[in-house]
Amino acid sequence: MKKLLAATLGILSAVGGFVDIGDLVAAGQAGARFGMAHTWVLLVGVVAICAYAEMAGRIAAVTGRAVFDLVRERLGARVALVNLVASYLVTVITLAAELGGVALALRLATGVPYLVWVPIAGAAVWLVLWRMRFPLMERVFGLAGLTLVVFAVALFWLPTDWAELGRSAVTPSDSGQGWGAYWFVAVALFASTVSPYEVFFFSSGGVEERWGAADLADARFSVLVGFPIGGFLALSLIATAAVVLRPAGVTVSSLNEVAHPVVLAFGTVGLAVAALAFFAVTFGAALETGLSAAYAAAQYFGWQWGKRVSPREAARFHTVLLVSVLLGVLLLLTAIDPVTLTEYMLIISAVALPLTYLPILVVANDRTYLGDRVNGRTLNLLGAVILLVIVSAAVAAVPLAVGTRMGQ
Template sequence: MRKLLAATLGVLSAIGGFVDIGDLVAASQAGARFGMAHAWVLLLGVVGICAYAEMAGRIAAVSGRAVFDLVRERLGPRVALLNLAASYLVTVLTLAAELGGVALALQLASRVSYLLWVPVAAFAVWLVLWRMRFQLMERVFGLAGLTLLVFTVALFWLPTDWAALGHDALHPDTAGQGSGAYWFVAVALFASTVSPYEVFFFSSGGVEENWSAADLADARSSVLIGFPVGGLLALSLIATATVVFHPAGVSLSTLDQVAEPVVLAFGGVGLAVAALAFFAVTFGAALETGLSAAYAAAQYFGWQWGKRVSPREAARFHSVLLVSVLAATLLLSTTVDPVRLTEYMLVASAVVLPLTYLPILVVANDRTYLGDDVNGPWLNLLGAVFLLVIVAASVAAVPLAVGTGMGR
């Protein structure tokens, strides 16, 4: 139980990356269109995010400072400002999508238009960010996000051909869909698993919890339990969509359709649990992205920050939180589709990924901050190889988006 509770920060971090509103639809759409052909993308993303989240957590535990704070000091204010601008823009766009996702989940449960739920969702997110203690927040919403395991259970309940799923995963087939669309979906899913704000949130969360070098074991538990769980949730969405929709070639675009495999397995109860799961994961992702936006700004400018101090002591940090939530709400008031918004955000996220992950690798090898706890040779090799993959995804994202019409 202690290990499980220690892992809730990793679970909450993974929820934002693996199963936010765009990924609920994108992962299911990938399964419906390509079957299990993108399973390798999730596996690659889990390995990479675990490596870099471990670095970020170790930096926080040993130095007592968050990653973005050290990026500015180590690489200089100009490079860090570019990182801040790109990260903040992408994170606020994602926050808007997550608030839209919360509203869509409430629409699924109530049949009241999601636009009427947007201000309610925004106020609820801001209230939790303002009043709830960090540790309670991470445990409540990290564990609540596990309700998405209903898709994993449904996979066993449905008439699943496990041999066929395994074959599809090992022998990707793009027949009828095109290689361009296949690779666009691969880049979008990859970007979702290693979203820039994930490592910033995870590192800042470690500081919020007062991690020290003595807490390295708990930090690694959080990484090695939390992020693979996020990957499992996303894989379950792909697999259930493969079983239910892929044979008929059905195209998905709404949360109602995403929930259908669970409804087929468990009926009305399944729909209720799916709606709760959608609410939990999108609300948790909204909390993560809102905090990440404020963390980055406060750490760059050297302000007092965090939920471990009172709002009065960290007034500028909480002001950025409020402004970020308001900006996201105003964006949604234009009636932009939250799902489409997240699809475009994933492309932008892929483009800026190197700005996030290269500085982490640099700081994780700096003995000034970490002493003897710098990266070992094998972790550096893994980090370097994964960074090459990140650069490739960054370079390919826009051409694939334009060339395939966003994978359509």
């Protein structure tokens, strides 16, 4: 039980990274348009985030310092400033998309227009970040996000051709929509699983929970349990969309379509559970992104930071947190469609991925910080291969977005 509770940081990180508004959209679109043909992308994403989150957690546990703190020291102020600016912009846009996801989930549950919910969602996120203790926050929203398992249950409830699902998972196809669109969705899905803010949150959360070298086993357990759970939930989203939406020719343009398989399986009860699941995962992701934006700024400038520190003692950290939430709310109040914002956010995130993951690999090999806890040969080889995939996704993202008109 102690290890299960320890894994909730990983579960919250996974729910926010694998199954946030980005994955609800990307996984839904992938399944509805291409069936299970992007399963391999999700598997690569699971391996990638597990490898780099393990490095980030190990850095936090051994040094007692978060990743961004060491990036500035190791790479220098100028390089780290570029990283900070890019990471902050991507994180705030992601925060806006997550707040939009919260509003869309509330619209799904109530029928009230989502713009009415946007400022309420922003206020609720800030209030939780300001008042709720870190351990309680990760337990409540990390575990609540597991209600998304209703999609896996629906898959067994619906008339599912398991043989066909298996075949489509191992034989990627463009389904007649063009390989450009296939690779665009692949990049978007990959970016949703290895979101830049995720490792910052995970390592900073480890510092918040005061991990030490003795906690390395728990940190690894958190990674190896939490993130695969997120991958499983995302795979369930793809599969249900493949079973229900693809045969009907339905495209995903809102959370209503994503929820449709569960509603078809369980009716009104399914709609209620799906709305709760969407709310939990997007709200949890909004908490992650809000904290990540403030973590990065505070760690770069050397400010006092953390939820365990009172707002009076960490005023600048909490100010950045509040400003980030307000910027997210203001972006949504321009009436930009949250799903469209999410699609653009995923492409921007893909471009920024190398700025996040290269520094982690560098620090994880620095004996000055980690001593004999640096990466071994196998993990370095895996990290290098994954980094090559990350760079490839970053290079291909914009040309694919332009060439396919955002995957159309």
